Amino acid sequence: MSISELGNFLEGDLLEPGDRGFEDGRRLWNARFDRSPDLVARCTTTRDVKAAIDFARVQGGTLSVRGGGHSYAANSVADDGLLIDLALMKAVSVDASTRRVTVEGGVTCAEMDAATQLHGLAVPTPTVSSVGVIGAALGGGGGYLSRRYGLTLDSIISAEVVTADGQVLRVADDQHPDLFWAIRGGGGNFGVVTRLELGLHEVGPQVLSGQIIYPFDGAADHLRFFRDFMDQAPDEFQCYPFCFRVPPIDAFPAETHGKPVLDFVFCHQNPDAIDFVQPLRELGEPIIDAVGVNSYAETQTTFDANMPKGLRYTSKAHDLAELTDGAIDTMVEYVPRMAGALTAAYFDPLGRAISRVETTATPYGGRATSYGFHIIAGWIESDEDDSVLGWAGEFHDAMAAHSTGGVYVNLIADDETARIPSAYGPNYERLVELKRRWDPENLFSSNYNIAPS
Ligand SMILES: Cc1cc2nc3c(=O)[nH]c(=O)nc-3n(C[C@H](O)[C@H](O)[C@H](O)COP(=O)(O)OP(=O)(O)OC[C@H]3O[C@@H](n4cnc5c(N)ncnc54)[C@H](O)[C@@H]3O)c2cc1C
Incomplete structure (x- = not known):
C-alpha cells in the first residue's frame, strides 16, 4: 500500500509535516522531547489502526503509538516512521447493570470518570485527569482507589488488540489468555489496544478529599x-x-x-x-x-x-x-x-x-x-x-x-x-517469550521495550 492509498483508505486522516493537525498529533506532555515522525495516522476506527500497522510492517521505519501522550520517557512519538495517533478514538460506553465500561484508545481518565460517575461507579486510574486510560492500564495505573480496588490493569476484563501481524483479536481470560496476561503490564509491546473493557466499582459520587x-x-x-x-x-x-x-x-x-x-x-x-x-x-x-x-x-x-x-x-x-x-x-x-x-x-x-x-x-x-x-x-x-x-x-x-x-x-x-527488566521482576522472562511469539520483529519498539531477543 502506498502513502496515498493508505490516506484514501483511512476513515481518519493521514497527515504529513505542515498539514493541519500534524502538530497536535506529535506534541507530547513532556516538551523536552520534540520528535517528528514522517506521517501521522489519526485513526478513528480499529480498521484504521489495522491498516496503519499493516502499512508500517511492510514499509519499515519506526512505528510509534500515542494514546493520551503522557509518556514520561516520550516513547509514544518517534522521529521518522509512522505515528498511530489514537486521540480521536473517544468512545466510552458504560453498562451500569453489569458494572462494565468500555473505552477506546484516546479516552482520558477525566472522560472515563465523567461517564462512570453518572452511575456512582469508577475504575482506579491515575490522579492526573488528562492521562490516557489505556496507556496507563497497559503498564499499571495507580491512584486514589488503588489500595481498595487495585491498579487499572486489575480491572481489565477484556481487550481488543491489533497485533503486529495485523490480526484483530479479542483477548480475555478464556481467549488468547497468554496475550491477555501480557497486555496487563507489558505496555504497548504486544499490539495496539483499540478497546478495553474494565470492571467498575462503587465510588462516590461524593468523597471526602x-x-x-x-x-x-x-x-x-x-x-x-x-x-x-x-x-x-x-x-x-x-x-x-x-x-x-x-x-x-x-x-x-x-x-x-x-x-x-x-x-x-x-x-x-x-x-x-x-x-x-x-x-x-x-x-x-x-x-x-x-x-x-x-x-x-x-x-x-x-x-x-x-x-x-x-x-x-x-x-x-x-x-x-x-x-x-x-x-x-x-x-x-x-x-x-x-x-x-x-x-x-x-x-x-x-x-x-x-x-x-x-x-x-x-x-x-x-x-x-x-x-x-x-x-x-x-x-x-x-x-x-x-x-x-x-x-x-x-x-x-x-x-x-x-x-x-x-x-x-x-x-x-x-x-x-536498562531498568525495564527490574520493573517486571520474575515476570520478565515470560514477557520476552511472549514478545517472541507475538512480535518477533519488534514492530512495537517505541515503548518500554521488551526486546524479543
Ligand atoms: C502528569 C502525569 C501524571 C501521572 N500520574 C500517574 C498516576 O497517578 N498513576 C499512574 O499509575 N501513572 C501516572 N502517570 C504515568 C502514566 O500512567 C503513563 O505515563 C501512561 O503510560 C500514560 O498513558 P498515555 O496514553 O497518556 O501516554 P502515551 O504517551 O500516549 O502512551 C504511553 C505508552 O503507552 C503506549 N500506548 C498508549 N496507548 C496505547 C494503546 N492503545 N495501545 C498500545 N500502546 C499504547 C504508547 O506507545 C507509549 O509507549 C502519570 C504521567 C504523567 C505525565
Whole structure:
C-alpha cells in the first residue's frame, strides 16, 4: 500500500509535516522531547489502526503509538516512521447493570470518570485527569482507589488488540489468555489496544478529599506520623505526602512563596470520614487546610495544575518495600534543594488490594511494594536542564539505598531503559517469550521495550 492509498483508505486522516493537525498529533506532555515522525495516522476506527500497522510492517521505519501522550520517557512519538495517533478514538460506553465500561484508545481518565460517575461507579486510574486510560492500564495505573480496588490493569476484563501481524483479536481470560496476561503490564509491546473493557466499582459520587499544606521544616516528624497513620488507615483512604516549592501565586500567602512545603493530598471514599482525617490537620499550623466533601471526578483533577502539558520534565522513581526512617530522611535532605519551577517529590502508598494479587498473575512486578517514591521534575528553559537533571539524579541515587531494586514501569525515564527488566521482576522472562511469539520483529519498539531477543 502506498502513502496515498493508505490516506484514501483511512476513515481518519493521514497527515504529513505542515498539514493541519500534524502538530497536535506529535506534541507530547513532556516538551523536552520534540520528535517528528514522517506521517501521522489519526485513526478513528480499529480498521484504521489495522491498516496503519499493516502499512508500517511492510514499509519499515519506526512505528510509534500515542494514546493520551503522557509518556514520561516520550516513547509514544518517534522521529521518522509512522505515528498511530489514537486521540480521536473517544468512545466510552458504560453498562451500569453489569458494572462494565468500555473505552477506546484516546479516552482520558477525566472522560472515563465523567461517564462512570453518572452511575456512582469508577475504575482506579491515575490522579492526573488528562492521562490516557489505556496507556496507563497497559503498564499499571495507580491512584486514589488503588489500595481498595487495585491498579487499572486489575480491572481489565477484556481487550481488543491489533497485533503486529495485523490480526484483530479479542483477548480475555478464556481467549488468547497468554496475550491477555501480557497486555496487563507489558505496555504497548504486544499490539495496539483499540478497546478495553474494565470492571467498575462503587465510588462516590461524593468523597471526602482535599489537601493540608505544612511548612517543610516539620516534615521529618510529619512524615513519620503519616507512616503510622497510613498503617492503620482503611483501604478506602489514600494520601500522598507531596513535597514541592510554593509558586509565586495568590493562592498562597506571599511569605511562603519559594519555600518548600509538605502537602498531604488525600481522598477518603467515605464522605463522612472527617473525624478520621482530623489528626492530619493538627500536626502544626497548616499554611492551607482545604478539606471537604467534593465530587470524586473533581478530586481526580487535584494535581492537574501542578503538572501542565508543555514543560520540560523528567521522572525518577523507586519501589520501596517499606517507608523507612532512612527514606524519610533522604526526602527531608533533598527537597529543600529542589530545582525546577514545577518540581515535586512524593511517597506513594501502595500495597493492600494491589498486593492481594499474586505477583505472577499479571506482568506488573511491584505487588510486594508498600510504597513508591517518585520525583517529577518540571522546568521551563533548556539551559536549566543540567541543574534540574543533576539534582534529580543525585536525589534518586540517594534514595536507591532504600529501594527494593524494582520500579513502576510507567515512571521509568528516557535514559533508564536498562531498568525495564527490574520493573517486571520474575515476570520478565515470560514477557520476552511472549514478545517472541507475538512480535518477533519488534514492530512495537517505541515503548518500554521488551526486546524479543
Ligand atoms: C502528569 C502525569 C501524571 C501521572 N500520574 C500517574 C498516576 O497517578 N498513576 C499512574 O499509575 N501513572 C501516572 N502517570 C504515568 C502514566 O500512567 C503513563 O505515563 C501512561 O503510560 C500514560 O498513558 P498515555 O496514553 O497518556 O501516554 P502515551 O504517551 O500516549 O502512551 C504511553 C505508552 O503507552 C503506549 N500506548 C498508549 N496507548 C496505547 C494503546 N492503545 N495501545 C498500545 N500502546 C499504547 C504508547 O506507545 C507509549 O509507549 C502519570 C504521567 C504523567 C505525565
